[in-house]
Amino acid sequence: MKAAYPRTLDMAIPSPPLLHAAVAPPPPPPTFSAADALSQDELKRIAAHRAVEQVESGMVLGLGTGSTAAHALDRIGDLLRRGALRDVVGIPTSEWAAARAAAAGIPLTDLNVHPVVDLSIDGADEVDPFLNLVKGRGGSLLREKMVEGASRRFVVIVDESKLVPRLGGSGLAIPVEVIPFGWALTLRRLHSLFDGVPGFNIKLRAATTNAKASTFDEDEPEEDPFVTDNKNYIVDLFFENGIIGDLNSISDEILRITGVVEHGMFLGLATSVIVARKDGVVMMDDKGISNGI
Numbered sequence: 001m002k003a004a005y006p007r008t009l010d011m012a013i014p015s016p017p018l019l020h021a022a023v024a025p026p027p028p029p030p031t032f033s034a035a036d037a038l039s040q041d042e043l044k045r046i047a048a049h050r051a052v053e054q055v056e057s058g059m060v061l062g063l064g065t066g067s068t069a070a071h072a073l074d075r076i077g078d079l080l081r082r083g084a085l086r087d088v089v090g091i092p093t094s095e096w097a098a099a100r101a102a103a104a105g106i107p108l109t110d111l112n113v114h115p116v117v118d119l120s121i122d123g124a125d126e127v128d129p130f131l132n133l134v135k136g137r138g139g140s141l142l143r144e145k146m147v148e149g150a151s152r153r154f155v156v157i158v159d160e161s162k163l164v165p166r167l168g169g170s171g172l173a174i175p176v177e178v179i180p181f182g183w184a185l186t187l188r189r190l191h192s193l194f195d196g197v198p199g200f201n202i203k204l205r206a207a208t209t210n211a212k213a214s215t216f217d218e219d220e221p222e223e224d225p226f227v228t229d230n231k232n233y234i235v236d237l238f239f240e241n242g243i244i245g246d247l248n249s250i251s252d253e254i255l256r257i258t259g260v261v262e263h264g265m266f267l268g269l270a271t272s273v274i275v276a277r278k279d280g281v282v283m284m285d286d287k288g289i290s291n292g293i
Contacts, residue, residue: 041067043159043276044123048072050274050281051121051155052079057086060114062147063101064122065094065140068157072121073097077104091117093147094140095229117151124156124266125172125212126164127273131156131286132247134167136175136264137211139228145262148269156273163275166242167265173211173236174243175264176254183225183233186259190235193253199240204233211236232261 038046048071055061055076063073079085089109092098101108111117122144126134133156135141148154168174178186187204194200205211206223211234225233243250247267254263273284 038278040159040161043278044068044157045071046281047157047159047274047276048121049075050276051157052076054119054153054155055079055085055088055121057088059088059118060109060116061088061090061106062117062120062122062151062154063090063092063097063106064120065092065097065144066123066138068123068159069097069121070100072157073100073104073106077101077106080105089114091147093122093144094138096138096140111146111150115150117147118153120148120151120154122148122154122156124158124162124270124273125264126167126170127156127158127162127270127275127284128164128167128169131270131273131284132167132268133266133270134174134264135266136177136234137173139175139205139211139226139234141175141264142177142228142230142232142262145266145269148266153271154269156270158273158275160275160277164242166244167247168237168239169242171238171240173205173238173264175205175211176235176237177228177230177232177261177263178235178259179261180225180231180233182259183235186257187235189257190237190254190260193257194237197239199238201238203236203238205236209236230261 044067048068052072052075076085080088090101090106091110091114092101092108098108124133124135125137135144164170176190183204187202191202205226207226208223209226228234247265251263251265251267254260275282275284
């Protein structure tokens with residue numbers, strides 16, 4: 001697979017034509033110049049609004065989880081209220097996403113009713129040049145992977161801080177969801193899998209841990225474990241220099257460990273990645289040659 005390269009989006013692309021002429025068109029997504037001083041949250045909002053431009057009436061949507069996905073949910077809800085979108089239903093990837101989407105006025109469904117999803121929009125914790133992702137530092141990786149893996153298209157929205165040369169390259173956690181029964185045994189088996197890898201560390205995630213910002217801390221006091229929406233635990237893997245090796249083989253080795261439910265490496269699932277940078281919005285896809293991202 002060729003490495004991805006950023007392709008600058010046309011900032012003047014209009015929204016799709018409305019199906020009902022009587023409905024007033026929605027306001028355009030936000031634009032900005034390189035001179036604007038934008039916060040990280042504003043950059044996320046810009047990327048999210050660009051992604052929502054791909055939503056069409058009648059779609060089944062995968063609804064992402066987290067601060068970046070929140071902007072997409074709010075935008076979809078706004079378009080539904082204005083009548084610019086109709087007959088859209090969403091499958092939430094977490095209890096949080098379900099509550100946020102309901103508050104935004106997005107009708108909800110599930111994979112039992114709609115086993116094929118037209119489009120999923122979600123954020124990511126890391127994106128490598130080949131569009132592989134790390135997700136799940138917020139703890140929703142299992143449902144996210146189920147919904148996004150069932151999607152015809154999966155659009156990822158990030159700001160440029162999430163781009164890494166290799167997965168794990170940020171030094172932050174790669175999460176692994178495990179069942180609570182015998183979790184310590186599962187943790188030891190995961191540790192053995194990476195025994196001898198320089199800079200590798202592992203720990204059970206505590207309920208108070210901010211996995212989106214915390215590196216490994218061996219002196220962290222023991223606390224109650226973090227519990228996912230599925231009533232499981234999270235074991236966090238840390239790689240000082242990122243994961244080096246065949247990601248698919250490493251994925252298979254992790255999943256073969258009894259007690260492991262799923263991991264946070266999303267390999268080959270993303271269709272495209274929309275990146276909000278301070279100098280403009282770009283899109284990464286699987287065509288062309290990497291330009292150094």
